[in-house]
Amino acid sequence: MVLKQKKEIKKEDSSIVIKKLEDFGTALVKEIQNSQPPTFEIPLRTKSNVFFDEKLNYLVLGDKKEKRTFLSAAQAKKFMQTIAIANKCKKFLKENSHTSIRGLFYQLKFSLGDDLDEELFSEQSESNPLIEDLEVSLNVKREDLNLNTDRKGVVAGNMVLKDTFGGEETIIDCSKQGRSGWMIPSDVDNGMEIVSLEADYVLVVEKDAMWQRLNEDKFWKKENCILITPKGQASRGCRRLIKKLSELNLPVYIFTDCDAWGWYIYWTIKTGSMNLAYIANSIATPQAKFVGVTMRDIKDYDFLKNLTINAKEVDLKRAEEMLSYDWIKRYVQWVEELKIVLKTKKKLEQDALQGPSLSFVGKYLKEKIEQKKFLP
Amino acid sequence: MALDIFKNFKEHSIAEFFRKNKQMLGFSGKIRSLTTIVHEYVTNSLDACEEAQILPEIDVQILEEGEFYKVIVKDNGPGIPRKHLGKALGQMLAGTKFHRYIQQRGQQGIGAAGCTLFAQLTTGKPIFVISNYENQTIKCNISIDVRTNRPIISNEIIEENKDGSHGLYIEGIFGDVKYDKSSQSPYEYIKRTALSNPHLTISILEPSGQRTTFSRSTDRIPPKPQEVLPHPLGLTIADLFEMAHNQKEHSTLKAFLLNSFQRISAQKVEEIQKLTNGTVSGIRFVDLLKDPAQLTWEEAEALIKAFSNIKWIAPSSDCLRPIGAQRIQSSLANILSPDFIVVSERPSKIYKGGIPFLVEAALAWGGKAGRLLQNSEVTYDVIRYANSAPLLFDSYACAISQAVKEIDWKRYQIKDIEHSPLTIFVNFVSVHVPYISTGKQAISPEEEIYQEIKYALMDCARKLQSYISGVNREKEIQSRKNVILRYVSQVSHDLAELSDIAKAEEIEKKLKEHVESKYLTKLLAE
Numbered sequence: 068m069v070l071k072q073k074k075e076i077k078k079e080d081s082s083i084v085i086k087k088l089e090d091f092g093t094a095l096v097k098e099i100q101n102s103q104p105p106t107f108e109i110p111l112r113t114k115s116n117v118f119f120d121e122k123l124n125y126l127v128l129g130d131k132k133e134k135r136t137f138l139s140a141a142q143a144k145k146f147m148q149t150i151a152i153a154n155k156c157k158k159f160l161k162e163n164s165h166t167s168i169r170g171l172f173y174q175l176k177f178s179l180g181d182d183l184d185e186e187l188f189s190e191q192s193e194s195n196p197l198i199e200d201l202e203v204s205l206n207v208k209r210e211d212l213n214l215n216t217d218r219k220g221v222v223a224g225n226m227v228l229k230d231t232f233g234g235e236e237t238i239i240d241c242s243k244q245g246r247s248g249w250m251i252p253s254d255v256d257n258g259m260e261i262v263s264l265e266a267d268y269v270l271v272v273e274k275d276a277m278w279q280r281l282n283e284d285k286f287w288k289k290e291n292c293i294l295i296t297p298k299g300q301a302s303r304g305c306r307r308l309i310k311k312l313s314e315l316n317l318p319v320y321i322f323t324d325c326d327a328w329g330w331y332i333y334w335t336i337k338t339g340s341m342n343l344a345y346i347a348n349s350i351a352t353p354q355a356k357f358v359g360v361t362m363r364d365i366k367d368y369d370f371l372k373n374l375t376i377n378a379k380e381v382d383l384k385r386a387e388e389m390l391s392y393d394w395i396k397r398y399v400q401w402v403e404e405l406k407i408v409l410k411t412k413k414k415l416e417q418d419a420l421q422g423p424s425l426s427f428v429g430k431y432l433k434e435k436i437e438q439k440k441f442l443p
Numbered sequence: 444m445a446l447d448i449f450k451n452f453k454e455h456s457i458a459e460f461f462r463k464n465k466q467m468l469g470f471s472g473k474i475r476s477l478t479t480i481v482h483e484y485v486t487n488s489l490d491a492c493e494e495a496q497i498l499p500e501i502d503v504q505i506l507e508e509g510e511f512y513k514v515i516v517k518d519n520g521p522g523i524p525r526k527h528l529g530k531a532l533g534q535m536l537a538g539t540k541f542h543r544y545i546q547q548r549g550q551q552g553i554g555a556a557g558c559t560l561f562a563q564l565t566t567g568k569p570i571f572v573i574s575n576y577e578n579q580t581i582k583c584n585i586s587i588d589v590r591t592n593r594p595i596i597s598n599e600i601i602e603e604n605k606d607g608s609h610g611l612y613i614e615g616i617f618g619d620v621k622y623d624k625s626s627q628s629p630y631e632y633i634k635r636t637a638l639s640n641p642h643l644t645i646s647i648l649e650p651s652g653q654r655t656t657f658s659r660s661t662d663r664i665p666p667k668p669q670e671v672l673p674h675p676l677g678l679t680i681a682d683l684f685e686m687a688h689n690q691k692e693h694s695t696l697k698a699f700l701l702n703s704f705q706r707i708s709a710q711k712v713e714e715i716q717k718l719t720n721g722t723v724s725g726i727r728f729v730d731l732l733k734d735p736a737q738l739t740w741e742e743a744e745a746l747i748k749a750f751s752n753i754k755w756i757a758p759s760s761d762c763l764r765p766i767g768a769q770r771i772q773s774s775l776a777n778i779l780s781p782d783f784i785v786v787s788e789r790p791s792k793i794y795k796g797g798i799p800f801l802v803e804a805a806l807a808w809g810g811k812a813g814r815l816l817q818n819s820e821v822t823y824d825v826i827r828y829a830n831s832a833p834l835l836f837d838s839y840a841c842a843i844s845q846a847v848k849e850i851d852w853k854r855y856q857i858k859d860i861e862h863s864p865l866t867i868f869v870n871f872v873s874v875h876v877p878y879i880s881t882g883k884q885a886i887s888p889e890e891e892i893y894q895e896i897k898y899a900l901m902d903c904a905r906k907l908q909s910y911i912s913g914v915n916r917e918k919e920i921q922s923r924k925n926v927i928l929r930y931v932s933q934v935s936h937d938l939a940e941l942s943d944i945a946k947a948e949e950i951e952k953k954l955k956e957h958v959e960s961k962y963l964t965k966l967l968a969e
Binding site for chain 1: 923924926927929930932933934937938939940941942943944945950953954957958961
């Protein structure tokens with residue numbers, strides 16, 4: 068049942084962000100009025116400033132910061148562009164309108180003056196990193212600035228959400244989305260509220276095809292779980308939803324291929340990524356566990372030994388790389404798993420579990436979760 | 444031996460002499476011939492004015508007349524008295540230059556009489572002259588009797604010089620010449636002459652009708668050249684041969700040698716005698732008691748060889764006549780109006796173990812410096828002088844060109860010399876200029892000479908470098924400031940909207956002041 072109800076737009080959340088933006092501008096104007104060079108700081112987002120936090124168990128930004136001042140010829144343009152983005156986002160928030168980062172780029176692609184052969188922005192590649200600069204220096208997510216990212220990822224399960232959007236409230240029941248599931252939006256925080264949730268755990272499966280298989284088999288109904296597919300690498304919205312569900316005390320299990328790409332998807336969800344280390348606190352789920360597929364599964368499921376395929380160079384390289392990361396090599400199980408891959412030079416796809424019968428994968432997952440056969 | 448002809452000079456027609464020695468006399472190409480003609484006349488005018496201590500004013504006109512060219516040169520010199528007029532313009536190798544040994548301008552070519560002969564040989568026409576000398580005005584045609592090498596004067600009119608003006612007017616019609624505004628043209632010759640003679644006002648009318656005047660930048664006439672006897676090491680066979688034949692005072696070679704040169708003492712004459720008594724291999728016998736007028740080419744050659752085997756006291760260096768740093772500076776400024784000039788000031792040096800010389804180098808940057816190419820791009824220009832006389836030809840072999848090429852200009856912030864507004868000025872000053880060939884247009888790259896030119900240019904280049912890097916820094920600071928200023932309006936507008944605490948105009952004004960003062964401070968800190 069879907070309820071529709073007109074209601075006044077809530078401005079509580081966005082007003083905090085607007086205040087942050089205004090404070091940012093005010094500080095700079097005051098510097099100008101006091102004849103000081105207008106300057107702001109941005110935490111560095113380079114690899115050298117990304118660390119694994121042992122307590123938090125995810126990747127975080129270090130303390131290194133970069134100053135950006137308007138009075139330096141090398142930085143003046145970026146300074147101006149960052150301010151322009153901030154001002155534009157303030158407008159979006161005030162109007163409660165949303166756009167993509169590409170839409171923002173087009174809003175700011177204009178000439179700096181009739182007599183100047185220069186545009187404020189001429190390539191989207193100029194505006195994208197500055198949006199990230201703004202996110203990290205104001206400690207907000209781009210979604211908080213009313214900037215959407217591409218939607219990717221689908222969910223089904225006993226979960227009801229209230230979506231306040233375009234001046235309307237919509238109730239979404241994720242158990243009533245048929246064969247297609249509910250597509251996860253880019254922003255699952257602003258104007259999005261989980262009204263009810265009845266599940267024992269969250270299962271994230273790498274591939275859409277596998278999600279469809281499990282959905283057809285009514286796996287989430289039988290097992291009482293929230294079934295999510297990020298459709299490959301998880302988008303920001305998808306990662307944020309997983310994190311939110313984890314914060315509601317649901318265990319999170321990840322089910323991917325046993326190969327470089329699959330491992331990468333898992334670790335990104337669990338510890339965050341280098342690129343997005345600055346928002347890891349809102350998108351990393353350190354409690355997530357790896358349910359499969361693993362090379363050790365071959366011991367328990369004999370048929371799998373005939374279904375391995377040759378590992379590619381990138382898989383082996385990735386395995387070696389993972390063995391060098393402190394936050395991975397502290398887990399004996401992962402070291403063993405990766406060593407098997409390196410030794411046998413084989414890999415396993417989650418689709419192989421459909422070998423004996425199409426629905427075997429459900430049996431496999433049920434067994435592994437019941438027996439708690441996870442990799443940490 | 445190109446100069447062998449001197450030996451039997453009198454038995455041969457001077458026309459034949461001329462044809463055989465065209466190259467040496469500077470009449471080797473159509474363009475070069477015309478430049479040589481202008482050079483001969485202008486040089487004579489300059490020398491005459493200097494002698495009479497008159498501020499020179501010279502007007503050169505080149506007019507196209509069918510396949511011929513008419514050249515008119517008019518000066519404000521003292522004029523030439525009637526008794527010398529024929530000899531000066533109608534007799535080859537009259538030797539008039541040799542009474543002054545020091546740094547004659549007219550070391551090249553064969554003087555104005557050579558031009559008369561050239562006109563005669565190419566068009567069959569005499570030259571027309573007007574000489575205002577003291578109270579006489581002489582107008583006449585002059586040509587040369589090619590058999591006897593004697594002047595032929597015709598249509599002579601002598602008038603009273605009523606207004607007391609003085610000067611010489613020469614008009615000649617020449618064939619086998621061509622006007623071309625290249626770097627070897629009469630125009631270029633005149634420009635360069637103006638550059639090395641800041642007291643000269645000279646104008647040129649080109650066949651196109653274009654008239655250009657190079658005005659003097661100083662009223663100070665260089666002092667009269669000191670008459671100093673030549674040093675034996677500075678002589679060529681031809682010099683010695685001609686001197687011997689043109690003197691009348693001495694009846695023996697011995698007396699001639701003792702009295703006509705510096706550093707030749709009785710003791711040195713004895714040494715010469717020992718070397719030329721026929722016992723030294725490679726040096727033939729010379730009778731030092733014979734009449735100098737009877738000296739043969741071979742004997743002159745033997746004497747020159749003997750000179751080179753004797754240890755001499757170095758020639759006095761006070762006979763060197765540089766243009767002077769001040770004068771170079773003022774004429775470069777006057778004619779090129781460059782942004783920056785640097786002139787070297789270095790003491791005289793010695794080459795070949797005894798011959799003093801001096802290098803004056805200068806660099807002019809920006810303004811009209813450099814040379815304009817056909818495509819209106821600018822490239823660097825090397826202007827070479829020997830004793831203030833421009834060298835226009837045979838540049839490839841010249842010590843000056845080689846030194847310029849050898850310098851790593853990039854080290855001095857001249858990143859692309861091929862496209863730089865740079866005039867490189869070098870004057871080689873010496874009582875004896877070691878020319879590479881008989882054309883006397885290139886200085887032999889003797890090690891000491893080549894090195895000295897290089898050092899002088901490097902001195903200048905270092906100063907130019909600091910000028911250019913100063914300018915570059917200033918430009919860079921300006922351009923950095925401008926980069927920021929173009930963003931002020933947009934950023935002020937956005938900051939006003941974003942902060943909501945100030946107006947865009949207020950922020951913009953304050954920010955502009957801020958940028959200006961920061962970069963002003965930077966500039967001042969330089």
